[in-house]
Amino acid sequence: MSEYVSNTTVQHIAQRVRAAKKIVLTTHMKPDGDALGSVLALERGLKTIGQCAEIWLMGPLETSLGALAAQTPLQFIENAAPGDDCDLVIVTDTGAWSQLGPIEAWLRARHADVIVVDHHVRGDDVGELRLIDPSAASTTQMLVGLLEAMGCEITPGTDGVAEALFVGLATDTGWFQYKSAGAEVMRLAARLIDLGVDKTRLYQLIEETSRPQRLALKARALASLEYLKDGAVAVMTLRPQDFEQTGGTIDDLPNLVNEPMSVGTVRASILLVQREPKRTKISFRSKPSTNIASQGEPIDVNELAQRFGGGGHFHAAGARLETDIDAARAAVIAAIQ
Numbered sequence: 001m002s003e004y005v006s007n008t009t010v011q012h013i014a015q016r017v018r019a020a021k022k023i024v025l026t027t028h029m030k031p032d033g034d035a036l037g038s039v040l041a042l043e044r045g046l047k048t049i050g051q052c053a054e055i056w057l058m059g060p061l062e063t064s065l066g067a068l069a070a071q072t073p074l075q076f077i078e079n080a081a082p083g084d085d086c087d088l089v090i091v092t093d094t095g096a097w098s099q100l101g102p103i104e105a106w107l108r109a110r111h112a113d114v115i116v117v118d119h120h121v122r123g124d125d126v127g128e129l130r131l132i133d134p135s136a137a138s139t140t141q142m143l144v145g146l147l148e149a150m151g152c153e154i155t156p157g158t159d160g161v162a163e164a165l166f167v168g169l170a171t172d173t174g175w176f177q178y179k180s181a182g183a184e185v186m187r188l189a190a191r192l193i194d195l196g197v198d199k200t201r202l203y204q205l206i207e208e209t210s211r212p213q214r215l216a217l218k219a220r221a222l223a224s225l226e227y228l229k230d231g232a233v234a235v236m237t238l239r240p241q242d243f244e245q246t247g248g249t250i251d252d253l254p255n256l257v258n259e260p261m262s263v264g265t266v267r268a269s270i271l272l273v274q275r276e277p278k279r280t281k282i283s284f285r286s287k288p289s290t291n292i293a294s295q296g297e298p299i300d301v302n303e304l305a306q307r308f309g310g311g312g313h314f315h316a317a318g319a320r321l322e323t324d325i326d327a328a329r330a331a332v333i334a335a336i337q
């Protein structure tokens with residue numbers, strides 16, 4: 001497999017875009033803020049130079065993100081397919097076949113006309129041209145240079161390019177918390193805010209949309225919290241009755257596993273969830289290394305998850321066990337001790 005690095009320039013992509021008659025914009029399944037922000041920013045930017053592009057997504061798309069599209073039309077592969085008259089495709093925020101499932105065959109059939117713009121470290125040969133920058137905090141950060149090279153305007157307003165770029169930048173940096181939010185990112189954020197981006201409105205729209213059931217489930221999870229290894233590892237459980245009694249669903253679970261991370265001693269957090277008999281899902285998270293002496297070495301949760309037939313990344317992993325939650329919990333605790 002060829003190396004996942006750039007093989008083109010923004011200038012060359014700009015030429016291809018200007019010469020195209022019909023452009024399709026797409027991104028990974030279950031689009032996040034950066035995925036959606038990047039296709040919205042391109043569609044809106046291209047409009048300012050008279051270029052027409054269609055956005056084709058693979059859901060599900062969270063309602064809160066969908067609202068950000070405002071007047072920009074979104075189409076879903078699940079319902080139809082892009083027309084064959086398209087002569088250029090831009091895939092943003094991924095270059096991995098595993099994240100492109102429903103559109104893979106369609107993309108393979110027009111490999112020469114596919115351009116990938118991505119900031120991930122790994123990817124496949126999804127398109128003839130690739131613009132890859134793992135040092136970029138978000139794909140939308142990469143798009144700024146491309147939009148400028150194409151002569152697109154960074155339009156203000158709730159249907160603007162600026163807001164779409166900001167959404168990707170903010171969500172992929174944990175609202176500017178992560179290391180990736182360096183001086184360049186802050187300068188770009190400032191430029192977008194100068195253009196009128198309302199970050200308080202966006203934060204509310206994207207992050208403050210959960211249902212009361214989520215808080216009720218969180219209360220159950222926190223009530224179950226136990227510390228192991230002198231407080232270094234937090235373990236929480238959610239059982240079938242927790243879902244029944246709160247009315248919560250798996251859609252209310254994102255990020256719940258991270259809650260114990262706010263405790264100073266905690267280096268890893270584990271959430272066990274059982275919703276049906278003999279099936280327990282385990283999420284593992286750990287904190288990155290810091291210079292805080294009391295915190296010790298970071299914990300490799302990928303290695304831990306692999307012991308249960310799962311896997312993932314150093315700081316985020318998961319596993320599924322064909323057992324009830326008590327057996328799963330005992331096994332996890334034994335592995336940690």
Ligand SMILES: [Mn+2]
Binds near residue numbers: 137
């Ligand atoms: Mn991204």
